[in-house]
Amino acid sequence: MDVYSNLKQGERGAWVSIFAYIFCSALKITIAILAGSEALMADGLNNSTDVVASVAVLVGLRISRKPPDQDHPYGHFRAETISALVASFIMLFVGIQVVTDAIPALFDPNHTAPNMLAGWTALFTSVIMFFVYRYNRALAQRTNSQALMAAAVDNRSDALVSIGTFVGVAGAQFHLDWLDPLAAFVVGLIILKTAWSIFRESTHRLTDGFDQDLLEQLRGTISAIPGVEEISDIKARYLGSSVLVDVVVHVNPDLNVVESHTITEKIEDRMRKVHKINTVHIHIEPIHKWAPKI
Template identity: 90%
Template sequence: MDVYSNIKQGERGAWVSIFAYIFCSVLKIAIAVMAGSEALMADGLNNSTDVVASIAVLIGLKIARKPPDQDHPYGHFRAETISALVASFIMLFVGIQVVTDAVPTFLDPNHSAPSMLAGWTALFTAVIMFGVYRYNRSLAERTNSQALMAASADNRSDALVSIGTFVGVAGAQFHLNWLDPLAAFVVGLIILKTAWDIFRDCTHRLTDGFDQDLLEQLRETISGITGVEDIGDIKARYLGSSVLVDVVIHVDPDLNVVESHSITEKIEERMKKVHKINTVHIHIEPIMQQKLVQR
Protein backbone atom coordinates (compact mmCIF):
# COMPACT_ATOMS: atom_id res chain seq x y z
CA MET A 1 0.00 0.00 0.00
CA ASP A 2 1.56 3.33 -1.09
CA VAL A 3 1.61 6.56 0.90
CA TYR A 4 -1.32 8.07 -1.03
CA SER A 5 -3.53 5.07 -0.23
CA ASN A 6 -2.53 5.38 3.43
CA ILE A 7 -3.50 9.06 3.46
CA LYS A 8 -6.86 8.27 1.87
CA GLN A 9 -7.59 5.67 4.53
CA GLY A 10 -6.51 8.16 7.16
CA GLU A 11 -9.30 10.45 5.95
CA ARG A 12 -11.80 7.77 6.96
CA GLY A 13 -10.52 7.88 10.53
CA ALA A 14 -10.77 11.70 10.52
CA TRP A 15 -14.42 11.47 9.43
CA VAL A 16 -15.20 9.03 12.24
CA SER A 17 -13.65 11.45 14.75
CA ILE A 18 -15.59 14.40 13.33
CA PHE A 19 -19.00 12.70 13.61
CA ALA A 20 -18.22 11.39 17.10
CA TYR A 21 -17.05 14.79 18.32
CA ILE A 22 -20.06 16.61 16.86
CA PHE A 23 -22.44 14.21 18.60
CA CYS A 24 -20.58 14.35 21.91
CA SER A 25 -20.10 18.13 21.97
CA VAL A 26 -23.75 18.90 21.17
CA LEU A 27 -24.97 16.38 23.75
CA LYS A 28 -22.59 17.57 26.48
CA ILE A 29 -23.22 21.29 26.02
CA ALA A 30 -27.01 20.78 25.98
CA ILE A 31 -26.98 18.61 29.11
CA ALA A 32 -24.45 20.94 30.81
CA VAL A 33 -26.87 23.86 30.42
CA MET A 34 -29.76 21.77 31.79
CA ALA A 35 -27.75 20.24 34.66
CA GLY A 36 -25.67 23.30 35.54
CA SER A 37 -22.30 21.55 35.23
CA GLU A 38 -19.18 23.59 34.61
CA ALA A 39 -17.12 20.42 34.12
CA LEU A 40 -19.43 18.97 31.46
CA MET A 41 -19.58 22.35 29.70
CA ALA A 42 -15.77 22.44 29.61
CA ASP A 43 -15.74 18.86 28.34
CA GLY A 44 -18.25 19.78 25.60
CA LEU A 45 -16.19 22.80 24.56
CA ASN A 46 -13.15 20.55 24.44
CA ASN A 47 -14.97 18.26 22.01
CA SER A 48 -16.08 21.26 19.92
CA THR A 49 -12.43 22.23 19.43
CA ASP A 50 -11.72 18.64 18.48
CA VAL A 51 -14.34 18.96 15.72
CA VAL A 52 -12.49 21.96 14.29
CA ALA A 53 -9.13 20.25 14.76
CA SER A 54 -10.35 17.07 13.04
CA ILE A 55 -11.73 19.10 10.12
CA ALA A 56 -8.38 20.89 9.82
CA VAL A 57 -6.59 17.52 9.78
CA LEU A 58 -9.05 16.21 7.18
CA ILE A 59 -8.39 19.22 4.94
CA GLY A 60 -4.67 18.74 5.42
CA LEU A 61 -4.94 15.06 4.47
CA LYS A 62 -6.88 15.92 1.31
CA ILE A 63 -4.26 18.49 0.28
CA ALA A 64 -1.45 16.07 1.16
CA ARG A 65 -2.96 13.53 -1.25
CA LYS A 66 -2.40 15.86 -4.20
CA PRO A 67 0.38 14.58 -6.47
CA PRO A 68 3.66 16.49 -6.93
CA ASP A 69 3.57 19.41 -9.34
CA GLN A 70 5.98 22.00 -10.71
CA ASP A 71 5.85 24.12 -7.53
CA HIS A 72 5.85 21.13 -5.16
CA PRO A 73 8.25 18.50 -6.53
CA TYR A 74 8.22 16.64 -3.18
CA GLY A 75 4.42 16.62 -3.05
CA HIS A 76 2.08 18.34 -0.59
CA PHE A 77 2.60 16.07 2.41
CA ARG A 78 3.43 18.89 4.84
CA ALA A 79 -0.09 20.29 4.47
CA GLU A 80 -1.06 17.64 7.02
CA THR A 81 1.40 19.04 9.56
CA ILE A 82 0.37 22.66 8.91
CA SER A 83 -3.31 21.80 9.47
CA ALA A 84 -2.44 20.19 12.80
CA LEU A 85 -0.50 23.34 13.75
CA VAL A 86 -3.59 25.47 13.04
CA ALA A 87 -5.65 23.09 15.18
CA SER A 88 -3.24 23.55 18.10
CA PHE A 89 -3.87 27.33 18.10
CA ILE A 90 -7.63 26.72 18.19
CA MET A 91 -7.25 24.34 21.12
CA LEU A 92 -5.01 26.84 22.93
CA PHE A 93 -7.66 29.56 22.70
CA VAL A 94 -10.43 27.31 24.03
CA GLY A 95 -8.20 25.92 26.79
CA ILE A 96 -7.50 29.44 28.09
CA GLN A 97 -11.22 30.24 28.01
CA VAL A 98 -12.16 27.08 29.95
CA VAL A 99 -9.52 27.74 32.65
CA THR A 100 -10.46 31.40 33.12
CA ASP A 101 -14.18 30.56 33.31
CA ALA A 102 -13.64 27.79 35.88
CA VAL A 103 -11.69 29.89 38.40
CA PRO A 104 -14.52 32.33 39.39
CA THR A 105 -16.97 29.45 39.75
CA PHE A 106 -14.50 27.53 41.92
CA LEU A 107 -14.17 30.55 44.22
CA ASP A 108 -17.95 31.08 44.43
CA PRO A 109 -19.20 29.60 47.75
CA ASN A 110 -22.80 29.65 46.51
CA HIS A 111 -22.08 27.43 43.53
CA SER A 112 -24.73 24.67 43.47
CA ALA A 113 -24.11 21.02 42.73
CA PRO A 114 -24.92 19.92 39.16
CA SER A 115 -27.44 17.20 38.35
CA MET A 116 -26.07 13.66 38.15
CA LEU A 117 -27.43 13.57 34.61
CA ALA A 118 -24.27 15.47 33.65
CA GLY A 119 -22.12 12.70 35.13
CA TRP A 120 -23.92 9.88 33.33
CA THR A 121 -23.66 11.85 30.08
CA ALA A 122 -19.91 12.20 30.54
CA LEU A 123 -19.55 8.49 31.24
CA PHE A 124 -21.65 7.57 28.19
CA THR A 125 -19.54 9.74 25.87
CA ALA A 126 -16.34 8.33 27.40
CA VAL A 127 -17.41 4.88 26.18
CA ILE A 128 -18.02 6.30 22.69
CA MET A 129 -14.60 7.95 22.53
CA PHE A 130 -12.83 4.82 23.73
CA GLY A 131 -14.49 3.01 20.81
CA VAL A 132 -13.31 5.72 18.39
CA TYR A 133 -9.82 5.50 19.90
CA ARG A 134 -9.59 1.74 19.31
CA TYR A 135 -10.85 2.11 15.73
CA ASN A 136 -8.44 4.91 14.81
CA ARG A 137 -5.48 3.26 16.51
CA SER A 138 -6.09 0.03 14.60
CA LEU A 139 -6.40 1.97 11.33
CA ALA A 140 -3.25 3.99 12.10
CA GLU A 141 -1.23 0.82 12.73
CA ARG A 142 -2.51 -0.72 9.50
CA THR A 143 -1.75 2.34 7.35
CA ASN A 144 1.34 3.61 9.22
CA SER A 145 -0.32 7.01 9.56
CA GLN A 146 1.39 9.10 12.23
CA ALA A 147 -1.30 11.77 11.98
CA LEU A 148 -4.03 9.22 12.66
CA MET A 149 -1.99 7.73 15.50
CA ALA A 150 -1.83 11.21 17.06
CA ALA A 151 -5.58 11.60 16.51
CA SER A 152 -6.22 8.29 18.27
CA ALA A 153 -4.15 9.48 21.23
CA ASP A 154 -6.34 12.59 21.34
CA ASN A 155 -9.44 10.35 21.25
CA ARG A 156 -8.12 8.45 24.26
CA SER A 157 -7.33 11.63 26.21
CA ASP A 158 -10.86 12.92 25.52
CA ALA A 159 -12.30 9.70 26.92
CA LEU A 160 -10.17 10.10 30.05
CA VAL A 161 -11.26 13.73 30.37
CA SER A 162 -14.90 12.61 30.30
CA ILE A 163 -14.21 10.08 33.03
CA GLY A 164 -12.68 12.90 35.08
CA THR A 165 -15.82 14.95 34.46
CA PHE A 166 -17.94 12.07 35.76
CA VAL A 167 -15.84 11.91 38.93
CA GLY A 168 -16.19 15.67 39.45
CA VAL A 169 -19.97 15.64 39.03
CA ALA A 170 -20.36 12.52 41.18
CA GLY A 171 -18.26 14.11 43.93
CA ALA A 172 -20.46 17.21 43.87
CA GLN A 173 -23.44 15.02 44.80
CA PHE A 174 -21.81 14.52 48.20
CA HIS A 175 -21.82 18.28 48.86
CA LEU A 176 -18.31 18.66 47.45
CA ASN A 177 -19.55 21.34 45.07
CA TRP A 178 -16.04 22.60 44.38
CA LEU A 179 -15.22 19.32 42.59
CA ASP A 180 -17.27 20.27 39.52
CA PRO A 181 -15.45 23.57 38.73
CA LEU A 182 -12.17 21.92 39.76
CA ALA A 183 -12.80 19.21 37.15
CA ALA A 184 -13.50 21.98 34.60
CA PHE A 185 -10.19 23.64 35.53
CA VAL A 186 -8.30 20.35 35.10
CA VAL A 187 -10.00 19.75 31.73
CA GLY A 188 -8.82 23.21 30.65
CA LEU A 189 -5.25 22.37 31.66
CA ILE A 190 -5.44 19.11 29.70
CA ILE A 191 -6.62 21.04 26.62
CA LEU A 192 -3.68 23.44 27.00
CA LYS A 193 -1.23 20.55 27.46
CA THR A 194 -2.55 18.78 24.34
CA ALA A 195 -2.34 22.03 22.34
CA TRP A 196 1.27 22.55 23.45
CA ASP A 197 2.26 18.96 22.58
CA ILE A 198 0.76 19.27 19.09
CA PHE A 199 2.38 22.69 18.56
CA ARG A 200 5.79 21.44 19.69
CA ASP A 201 5.64 18.33 17.49
CA CYS A 202 4.47 20.28 14.42
CA THR A 203 7.10 23.01 14.71
CA HIS A 204 9.79 20.37 15.25
CA ARG A 205 8.79 18.59 12.06
CA LEU A 206 8.33 21.75 10.01
CA THR A 207 11.86 22.85 10.91
CA ASP A 208 13.20 19.44 9.76
CA GLY A 209 13.74 18.16 13.28
CA PHE A 210 14.06 14.39 13.65
CA ASP A 211 14.27 11.94 16.53
CA GLN A 212 17.95 11.04 16.97
CA ASP A 213 17.15 7.65 18.51
CA LEU A 214 15.11 6.72 15.45
CA LEU A 215 17.88 8.03 13.19
CA GLU A 216 20.32 5.72 14.96
CA GLN A 217 17.96 2.80 14.36
CA LEU A 218 17.91 3.63 10.65
CA ARG A 219 21.71 3.74 10.64
CA GLU A 220 21.92 0.31 12.28
CA THR A 221 19.47 -1.18 9.78
CA ILE A 222 21.45 0.09 6.80
CA SER A 223 24.81 -0.89 8.36
CA GLY A 224 23.61 -4.48 8.67
CA ILE A 225 23.04 -4.89 4.94
CA THR A 226 25.61 -6.98 3.07
CA GLY A 227 27.83 -4.81 0.89
CA VAL A 228 27.57 -1.65 3.01
CA GLU A 229 31.12 -1.13 4.31
CA ASP A 230 30.48 2.17 6.06
CA ILE A 231 27.97 5.01 6.35
CA GLY A 232 29.40 8.43 5.55
CA ASP A 233 26.32 10.42 6.51
CA ILE A 234 22.64 9.87 7.20
CA LYS A 235 19.82 12.38 7.57
CA ALA A 236 16.06 12.10 7.77
CA ARG A 237 13.09 14.44 7.84
CA TYR A 238 9.32 14.25 7.95
CA LEU A 239 7.03 15.04 5.04
CA GLY A 240 3.64 14.84 6.71
CA SER A 241 3.32 11.24 7.93
CA SER A 242 6.08 10.09 5.60
CA VAL A 243 9.79 9.94 6.32
CA LEU A 244 12.44 10.85 3.75
CA VAL A 245 15.95 9.48 4.31
CA ASP A 246 19.19 10.72 2.73
CA VAL A 247 22.18 8.44 3.22
CA VAL A 248 25.75 8.24 1.93
CA ILE A 249 27.12 4.70 1.93
CA HIS A 250 30.65 3.50 1.26
CA VAL A 251 31.13 0.28 -0.71
CA ASP A 252 34.00 -1.80 -2.04
CA PRO A 253 35.62 0.24 -4.86
CA ASP A 254 35.97 -2.92 -6.96
CA LEU A 255 32.20 -3.33 -7.31
CA ASN A 256 30.69 -2.52 -10.70
CA VAL A 257 27.64 -0.34 -11.24
CA VAL A 258 25.20 -3.26 -11.28
CA GLU A 259 26.55 -4.68 -8.02
CA SER A 260 26.44 -1.28 -6.33
CA HIS A 261 22.88 -0.73 -7.53
CA SER A 262 21.90 -4.11 -6.09
CA ILE A 263 22.98 -2.87 -2.65
CA THR A 264 20.74 0.21 -2.94
CA GLU A 265 17.79 -2.03 -3.81
CA LYS A 266 18.45 -4.10 -0.70
CA ILE A 267 18.52 -0.92 1.40
CA GLU A 268 15.22 0.32 -0.03
CA GLU A 269 13.60 -3.08 0.50
CA ARG A 270 14.83 -3.38 4.10
CA MET A 271 13.79 0.17 5.01
CA LYS A 272 10.32 -0.44 3.63
CA LYS A 273 9.96 -3.77 5.44
CA VAL A 274 11.46 -2.83 8.82
CA HIS A 275 10.63 0.88 9.16
CA LYS A 276 7.84 1.31 6.57
CA ILE A 277 9.87 4.05 4.86
CA ASN A 278 9.26 4.28 1.12
CA THR A 279 11.60 7.12 0.15
CA VAL A 280 15.37 6.66 0.56
CA HIS A 281 17.89 8.73 -1.39
CA ILE A 282 21.15 6.80 -1.52
CA HIS A 283 24.52 8.18 -2.61
CA ILE A 284 27.27 5.62 -3.19
CA GLU A 285 30.95 6.33 -2.67
CA PRO A 286 33.95 3.97 -2.78
CA ILE A 287 35.41 3.28 0.62
CA MET A 288 39.04 4.28 1.18
CA GLN A 289 41.38 1.33 0.82
CA GLN A 290 42.84 1.72 4.32
CA LYS A 291 39.36 1.58 5.82
CA LEU A 292 38.55 -1.50 3.77
CA VAL A 293 41.70 -3.24 5.06
CA GLN A 294 40.83 -2.34 8.64
CA ARG A 295 37.34 -3.83 8.27
Protein backbone atom coordinates in the same frame (compact mmCIF):
# COMPACT_ATOMS: atom_id res chain seq x y z
CA MET B 1 -0.14 -0.04 0.51
CA ASP B 2 1.24 3.29 -0.86
CA VAL B 3 1.23 6.62 0.94
CA TYR B 4 -1.76 7.96 -1.02
CA SER B 5 -3.87 4.94 -0.02
CA ASN B 6 -2.83 5.53 3.60
CA LEU B 7 -3.95 9.16 3.42
CA LYS B 8 -7.30 8.13 1.94
CA GLN B 9 -7.83 5.64 4.76
CA GLY B 10 -6.84 8.31 7.27
CA GLU B 11 -9.76 10.43 6.11
CA ARG B 12 -12.12 7.77 7.47
CA GLY B 13 -10.76 8.34 10.95
CA ALA B 14 -11.23 12.09 10.62
CA TRP B 15 -14.88 11.60 9.59
CA VAL B 16 -15.48 9.24 12.54
CA SER B 17 -14.09 11.89 14.91
CA ILE B 18 -16.20 14.64 13.36
CA PHE B 19 -19.49 12.74 13.72
CA ALA B 20 -18.63 11.59 17.24
CA TYR B 21 -17.71 15.11 18.37
CA ILE B 22 -20.83 16.68 16.86
CA PHE B 23 -23.02 14.19 18.72
CA CYS B 24 -21.13 14.44 22.02
CA SER B 25 -20.84 18.24 22.04
CA ALA B 26 -24.55 18.75 21.27
CA LEU B 27 -25.55 16.24 23.98
CA LYS B 28 -23.18 17.64 26.62
CA ILE B 29 -24.01 21.31 26.10
CA THR B 30 -27.75 20.59 26.18
CA ILE B 31 -27.54 18.49 29.36
CA ALA B 32 -25.08 20.96 30.95
CA ILE B 33 -27.63 23.76 30.56
CA LEU B 34 -30.43 21.63 31.97
CA ALA B 35 -28.33 20.18 34.81
CA GLY B 36 -26.33 23.33 35.63
CA SER B 37 -22.90 21.74 35.35
CA GLU B 38 -19.78 23.86 34.76
CA ALA B 39 -17.67 20.75 34.15
CA LEU B 40 -19.99 19.26 31.55
CA MET B 41 -20.31 22.62 29.78
CA ALA B 42 -16.50 22.87 29.59
CA ASP B 43 -16.39 19.30 28.31
CA GLY B 44 -19.03 20.09 25.68
CA LEU B 45 -17.24 23.25 24.51
CA ASN B 46 -14.07 21.21 24.23
CA ASN B 47 -15.82 18.73 21.94
CA SER B 48 -17.34 21.52 19.83
CA THR B 49 -13.89 22.91 19.04
CA ASP B 50 -12.66 19.37 18.41
CA VAL B 51 -15.08 19.34 15.49
CA VAL B 52 -13.13 22.25 13.97
CA ALA B 53 -9.81 20.54 14.74
CA SER B 54 -11.01 17.31 13.11
CA VAL B 55 -12.10 19.24 10.02
CA ALA B 56 -8.59 20.76 9.90
CA VAL B 57 -7.11 17.26 10.01
CA LEU B 58 -9.48 16.13 7.23
CA VAL B 59 -8.52 19.11 5.05
CA GLY B 60 -4.83 18.45 5.69
CA LEU B 61 -5.17 14.79 4.70
CA ARG B 62 -7.00 15.71 1.49
CA ILE B 63 -4.40 18.30 0.51
CA SER B 64 -1.65 15.77 1.24
CA ARG B 65 -3.17 13.44 -1.37
CA LYS B 66 -2.58 15.96 -4.16
CA PRO B 67 0.15 14.70 -6.51
CA PRO B 68 3.44 16.58 -7.00
CA ASP B 69 3.27 19.64 -9.25
CA GLN B 70 5.62 22.33 -10.54
CA ASP B 71 5.58 24.24 -7.24
CA HIS B 72 5.63 21.13 -5.03
CA PRO B 73 8.01 18.58 -6.58
CA TYR B 74 8.00 16.54 -3.35
CA GLY B 75 4.21 16.55 -3.16
CA HIS B 76 1.94 18.14 -0.53
CA PHE B 77 2.54 15.69 2.32
CA ARG B 78 3.46 18.33 4.90
CA ALA B 79 -0.09 19.69 4.76
CA GLU B 80 -0.90 16.78 7.08
CA THR B 81 1.60 18.03 9.69
CA ILE B 82 0.31 21.59 9.30
CA SER B 83 -3.22 20.35 10.00
CA ALA B 84 -2.00 18.77 13.23
CA LEU B 85 -0.38 22.11 14.14
CA VAL B 86 -3.67 23.94 13.47
CA ALA B 87 -5.47 21.43 15.69
CA SER B 88 -3.01 22.17 18.52
CA PHE B 89 -3.73 25.93 18.28
CA ILE B 90 -7.47 25.30 18.51
CA MET B 91 -6.99 23.07 21.56
CA LEU B 92 -4.73 25.69 23.16
CA PHE B 93 -7.36 28.41 22.75
CA VAL B 94 -10.10 26.22 24.22
CA GLY B 95 -7.90 25.07 27.11
CA ILE B 96 -7.17 28.66 28.12
CA GLN B 97 -10.86 29.56 27.91
CA VAL B 98 -11.94 26.57 30.01
CA VAL B 99 -9.33 27.28 32.71
CA THR B 100 -10.15 30.99 32.93
CA ASP B 101 -13.90 30.25 33.14
CA ALA B 102 -13.43 27.58 35.82
CA ILE B 103 -11.36 29.67 38.25
CA PRO B 104 -14.14 32.18 39.19
CA ALA B 105 -16.68 29.36 39.56
CA LEU B 106 -14.24 27.47 41.78
CA PHE B 107 -14.25 30.30 44.34
CA ASP B 108 -17.95 31.16 44.01
CA PRO B 109 -19.63 30.42 47.39
CA ASN B 110 -23.06 30.36 45.74
CA HIS B 111 -22.17 27.59 43.29
CA THR B 112 -24.64 24.71 43.60
CA ALA B 113 -24.22 21.04 42.81
CA PRO B 114 -25.38 20.02 39.31
CA ASN B 115 -27.92 17.31 38.58
CA MET B 116 -26.39 13.82 38.42
CA LEU B 117 -27.73 13.52 34.86
CA ALA B 118 -24.66 15.56 33.85
CA GLY B 119 -22.39 12.92 35.34
CA TRP B 120 -24.05 10.01 33.58
CA THR B 121 -23.93 11.94 30.30
CA ALA B 122 -20.20 12.50 30.74
CA LEU B 123 -19.62 8.81 31.48
CA PHE B 124 -21.66 7.73 28.45
CA THR B 125 -19.77 10.01 26.08
CA SER B 126 -16.41 8.93 27.54
CA VAL B 127 -17.20 5.37 26.44
CA ILE B 128 -18.00 6.62 22.93
CA MET B 129 -14.75 8.58 22.69
CA PHE B 130 -12.71 5.67 24.02
CA PHE B 131 -13.94 3.48 21.17
CA VAL B 132 -13.25 6.30 18.68
CA TYR B 133 -9.73 6.55 20.13
CA ARG B 134 -9.11 2.82 19.73
CA TYR B 135 -10.33 2.92 16.12
CA ASN B 136 -8.27 5.98 15.14
CA ARG B 137 -5.15 4.77 16.92
CA ALA B 138 -5.24 1.44 15.08
CA LEU B 139 -5.87 3.24 11.78
CA ALA B 140 -3.06 5.74 12.44
CA GLN B 141 -0.61 2.94 13.22
CA ARG B 142 -1.63 1.05 10.08
CA THR B 143 -1.34 4.11 7.82
CA ASN B 144 1.54 5.80 9.71
CA SER B 145 -0.46 9.06 9.82
CA GLN B 146 0.81 11.76 12.18
CA ALA B 147 -2.33 13.89 11.84
CA LEU B 148 -4.59 10.94 12.58
CA MET B 149 -2.43 9.89 15.54
CA ALA B 150 -2.75 13.46 16.86
CA ALA B 151 -6.52 13.12 16.47
CA ALA B 152 -6.42 9.79 18.30
CA VAL B 153 -4.47 11.34 21.19
CA ASP B 154 -7.11 14.05 21.37
CA ASN B 155 -9.83 11.37 21.37
CA ARG B 156 -8.17 9.70 24.35
CA SER B 157 -7.83 13.01 26.19
CA ASP B 158 -11.53 13.68 25.63
CA ALA B 159 -12.44 10.27 27.02
CA LEU B 160 -10.35 10.95 30.15
CA VAL B 161 -11.76 14.47 30.44
CA SER B 162 -15.30 13.09 30.45
CA ILE B 163 -14.37 10.62 33.19
CA GLY B 164 -13.01 13.55 35.21
CA THR B 165 -16.26 15.39 34.58
CA PHE B 166 -18.21 12.40 35.91
CA VAL B 167 -16.07 12.32 39.07
CA GLY B 168 -16.56 16.04 39.62
CA VAL B 169 -20.33 15.90 39.20
CA ALA B 170 -20.62 12.77 41.35
CA GLY B 171 -18.52 14.32 44.12
CA ALA B 172 -20.67 17.45 44.07
CA GLN B 173 -23.67 15.31 45.03
CA PHE B 174 -22.06 14.83 48.47
CA HIS B 175 -22.14 18.57 49.18
CA LEU B 176 -18.68 19.06 47.71
CA ASP B 177 -19.98 21.71 45.33
CA TRP B 178 -16.48 22.90 44.43
CA LEU B 179 -15.72 19.55 42.75
CA ASP B 180 -17.74 20.44 39.63
CA PRO B 181 -15.75 23.62 38.78
CA LEU B 182 -12.55 21.87 39.91
CA ALA B 183 -13.25 19.16 37.34
CA ALA B 184 -13.72 21.88 34.73
CA PHE B 185 -10.36 23.36 35.72
CA VAL B 186 -8.62 19.98 35.41
CA VAL B 187 -10.31 19.48 32.03
CA GLY B 188 -8.72 22.73 30.86
CA LEU B 189 -5.27 21.66 32.04
CA ILE B 190 -5.56 18.33 30.21
CA ILE B 191 -6.57 20.15 27.03
CA LEU B 192 -3.54 22.46 27.36
CA LYS B 193 -1.18 19.53 27.93
CA THR B 194 -2.52 17.73 24.84
CA ALA B 195 -2.21 20.91 22.76
CA TRP B 196 1.40 21.41 23.82
CA SER B 197 2.31 17.79 23.01
CA ILE B 198 0.87 18.01 19.48
CA PHE B 199 2.36 21.48 18.91
CA ARG B 200 5.84 20.33 19.95
CA GLU B 201 5.78 17.25 17.71
CA SER B 202 4.40 19.17 14.72
CA THR B 203 6.92 22.00 14.92
CA HIS B 204 9.74 19.49 15.40
CA ARG B 205 8.80 17.76 12.15
CA LEU B 206 8.18 20.97 10.21
CA THR B 207 11.68 22.21 11.11
CA ASP B 208 13.19 18.92 9.86
CA GLY B 209 13.79 17.55 13.34
CA PHE B 210 14.31 13.81 13.57
CA ASP B 211 14.69 11.28 16.37
CA GLN B 212 18.42 10.50 16.74
CA ASP B 213 17.74 7.05 18.20
CA LEU B 214 15.66 6.16 15.14
CA LEU B 215 18.39 7.55 12.89
CA GLU B 216 20.91 5.23 14.53
CA GLN B 217 18.53 2.32 13.96
CA LEU B 218 18.41 3.22 10.26
CA ARG B 219 22.21 3.38 10.18
CA GLY B 220 22.44 -0.05 11.81
CA THR B 221 20.02 -1.57 9.31
CA ILE B 222 21.99 -0.27 6.34
CA SER B 223 25.35 -1.18 7.88
CA ALA B 224 24.29 -4.83 8.19
CA ILE B 225 23.66 -5.19 4.46
CA PRO B 226 26.37 -7.20 2.65
CA GLY B 227 28.55 -4.98 0.49
CA VAL B 228 28.17 -1.86 2.63
CA GLU B 229 31.67 -1.09 3.86
CA GLU B 230 31.07 2.28 5.48
CA ILE B 231 28.44 4.98 5.99
CA SER B 232 29.97 8.45 5.97
CA ASP B 233 26.72 10.38 6.27
CA ILE B 234 23.06 9.67 6.94
CA LYS B 235 20.18 12.12 7.38
CA ALA B 236 16.42 11.73 7.59
CA ARG B 237 13.39 13.98 7.76
CA TYR B 238 9.62 13.69 7.83
CA LEU B 239 7.51 14.49 4.81
CA GLY B 240 4.04 14.33 6.35
CA SER B 241 3.73 10.76 7.62
CA SER B 242 6.51 9.54 5.35
CA VAL B 243 10.23 9.46 6.12
CA LEU B 244 12.82 10.53 3.56
CA VAL B 245 16.37 9.20 4.07
CA ASP B 246 19.61 10.48 2.50
CA VAL B 247 22.66 8.26 2.96
CA VAL B 248 26.22 8.15 1.62
CA VAL B 249 27.45 4.56 1.39
CA HIS B 250 31.01 3.46 0.67
CA VAL B 251 31.57 0.16 -1.13
CA ASN B 252 34.49 -1.86 -2.49
CA PRO B 253 36.10 0.21 -5.29
CA ASP B 254 36.55 -2.93 -7.40
CA LEU B 255 32.77 -3.37 -7.82
CA ASN B 256 31.27 -2.49 -11.17
CA VAL B 257 28.20 -0.30 -11.69
CA VAL B 258 25.75 -3.21 -11.73
CA GLU B 259 27.15 -4.70 -8.51
CA SER B 260 27.03 -1.32 -6.77
CA HIS B 261 23.46 -0.77 -7.97
CA THR B 262 22.49 -4.18 -6.57
CA ILE B 263 23.61 -2.99 -3.13
CA THR B 264 21.38 0.10 -3.39
CA GLU B 265 18.42 -2.13 -4.27
CA LYS B 266 19.11 -4.26 -1.20
CA ILE B 267 19.19 -1.11 0.95
CA GLU B 268 15.87 0.11 -0.44
CA ASP B 269 14.27 -3.31 0.02
CA ARG B 270 15.50 -3.66 3.61
CA MET B 271 14.32 -0.17 4.53
CA ARG B 272 10.86 -0.93 3.16
CA LYS B 273 10.57 -4.23 5.02
CA VAL B 274 12.13 -3.23 8.35
CA HIS B 275 11.20 0.45 8.73
CA LYS B 276 8.38 0.93 6.17
CA ILE B 277 10.40 3.66 4.48
CA ASN B 278 9.86 3.90 0.73
CA THR B 279 12.05 6.89 -0.14
CA VAL B 280 15.81 6.43 0.27
CA HIS B 281 18.32 8.56 -1.65
CA ILE B 282 21.59 6.61 -1.81
CA HIS B 283 24.93 8.02 -2.92
CA ILE B 284 27.57 5.36 -3.64
CA GLU B 285 31.26 6.12 -3.18
CA PRO B 286 34.34 3.86 -3.28
CA ILE B 287 35.88 3.21 0.11
CA HIS B 288 39.49 4.29 0.54
CA LYS B 289 41.80 1.44 1.39
CA TRP B 290 42.98 3.20 4.53
CA ALA B 291 39.48 3.96 5.79
CA PRO B 292 38.37 1.80 8.73
CA LYS B 293 35.52 -0.58 8.07
CA ILE B 294 32.34 -0.35 10.13
